[in-house]
Amino acid sequence: MIPAGGRVISVAARPRIKDVAEYAGVSPKTVSNVINNFEHVSDQTRAAVREAIDALGYRVNVAGRQLRQGRTGMITLAVPELDVAYFAELAKHVMAEADRRGRTLLLHSTGGVRERELAALHGFDAHFSDGVILSPLSLLPRDLATRDRRLPVVLLGERPAAGTTDHVGIDxxxxxxxxxxxxxxxxxxxxxxxxxxxxxxxxxxxxxxxxxxxxxxxxxxxxxxxxxxxxxxxxxxxxxxxxxxxxxxxxxxxxxxxxxxxxxxxxxxxxxxxxxxxxxxxxxxxxxxxxxxxxxxxxxxxxxxDKEQIARSAVSLLLDRIDDPESGSAQHHVVGHExxxxxxxxx
Missing domain, CATH: 3.40.50.2300 (Response regulator)
Incomplete structure (x- = not known):
């Protein structure tokens, strides 16, 4: 039992959206709108919902949301060698950004072998990952031209063909x-x-x-x-x-x-x-x-x-593609260097 504005409400061991709604005195739909940052919510209502979220310790069930959308909540980073310091440091930044965005990162080392890079490009013919960030060494332009467009892919470093797949790199x-x-x-x-x-x-x-x-x-x-x-x-x-x-x-x-x-x-x-x-x-x-x-x-x-910016750009591009696979032509993000x-x- 938790006091809420002169009332006492009963809350489950793990607070739910309806508990937040009751505490804030709004509908569950309004709580959902605040969580998803919809614009058409008054500042007063938004503040009341956020106060309720903090008071109850409510946490968004990302896994449940992903399953309802037919997704796993996992993304893959495939690099040539994890024992090369650049790729290890880059993986650390990608992992941190994925975690910040509520995703789990799977790491895969291709060894720069074309067959293994092709397997990553096609999602390993499995359904455990919603998208792939791939740093290739051996892919050919035709590999990108014939890939399955249903799987979102962002390339790092090497870009075998311009304009076919989202890409992040330095000049x-x-x-x-x-x-x-x-x-x-x-x-x-x-x-x-x-x-x-x-x-x-x-x-x-x-x-x-x-x-x-x-x-x-x-x-x-x-x-x-x-x-x-x-x-x-x-x-x-x-x-x-x-x-x-x-x-x-x-x-x-x-x-x-x-x-x-x-x-x-x-x-x-x-x-x-x-x-x-x-x-x-x-x-x-x-x-x-x-x-x-x-x-x-x-x-x-x-x-x-700027390895941190490479990670941020790559994860952001990938998640945008996951949310909207038909969101336009391939993008090329150039990240700074010093x-x-x-x-x-x-x-």
């Missing part, structure tokens, strides 16, 4: 251009790109290499394709091997632009073992601003994408 060309400009401003002229590519499809490696080329051209320097060093994978050891090979050339570089922080941190280790000082002999720069970049010796200059200058380039 990779601009980010790499700014990173290269920073190195050029320090007098570096032979800047190698570890993880870069000048051929093949327009993936992240190509886009970042294009940004590098734009900055080099704007500085009046010739583009030397030999300074662009592809790697097998974007792991610590790949960066170490590439850096070791580059510094033993007859004309070695004076700076390394590494296309993720794992490559850059591996390169720092190789340079240390070779007796090369950073930033004395070479500058080293990374991408992603993972937590380890702040604690390396020297600390790593890197491009920091060059974080640290000790590896003299900061």
């Amino acid at each position: 990779n060309v601009a980010a790499a251009r700014e990173a290269t400009e920073h190195l050029l401003s320090r007098g570096r002229r032979r800047i190698a790109v570890i993880g870069g590519s000048v051929r093949g499809r327009q993936g992240t490696d190509r886009l970042r290499t294009d940004g590098y080329r734009e900055a080099v051209a704007a500085a009046g320097l010739p583009f030397d394709e030999d300074l662009v060093t592809p790697v097998h994978a974007y792991h610590w050891q790949d960066g170490a091997r590439a850096a070791a090979a580059l510094i033993h050339r007859d004309t070695s570089p004076d700076a390394l632009l590494c296309l993720n922080d794992h490559l850059a941190l591996g390169a720092l280790r190789a340079l240390h073992e070779a007796g090369r000082s950073v930033p004395g002999d070479l500058d080293v720069m990374g991408f992603d601003d993972i937590e380890a970049s702040r604690f390396s010796v020297p600390s790593l200059t890197t491009v920091a994408p 060059v974080m200058v640290r000790e590896s380039t003299g900061g």
Whole structure:
């Protein structure tokens, strides 16, 4: 029994909408309108309902609402590798945003394998998830063109084809251009790109290499394709091997632009073992601003994408599609980035 404005009402162990309605002296429909933020409710009534919600400790039954709508209340995040720090940090932000929006997040690692990315793109042929946020490495444009449109999908990072599926990412060309400009401003002229590519499809490696080329051209320097060093994978050891090979050339570089922080941190280790000082002999720069970049010796200059905003935008886009699958053409959200200058380039 709970007192309510001079009355005493009986409330169930777990308060229901009708209990809130009785406490506030309104109809259950009015309580529902306030919970769903409908506009046509007076401020006085809205305040009375919210007071009743707080007084009774009422909580919205999200699971029940989702089941009534034929949904699970769960969304999936599929990334190439959870043991790569960037994806782990991104997953943390996506999980926090999903929780804030009343959803449960399922995590899946594809390994960058096309078959597993296709399985994620099609919802794993199951019905346990209302939508998928996918960071692909191997998907082809035709994969997106033939996907089942009934399953909402938001892409991160790689975008195999423009205009077919909702997408969130940074401007990779601009980010790499700014990173290269920073190195050029320090007098570096032979800047190698570890993880870069000048051929093949327009993936992240190509886009970042294009940004590098734009900055080099704007500085009046010739583009030397030999300074662009592809790697097998974007792991610590790949960066170490590439850096070791580059510094033993007859004309070695004076700076390394590494296309993720794992490559850059591996390169720092190789340079240390070779007796090369950073930033004395070479500058080293990374991408992603993972937590380890702040604690390396020297600390790593890197491009920091706004991972929290990527998560917010991706979850918001996905939930909008879940609520209204036919809500218009695919959207492309560009999220901000920042060059974080640290000790590896003299900061």
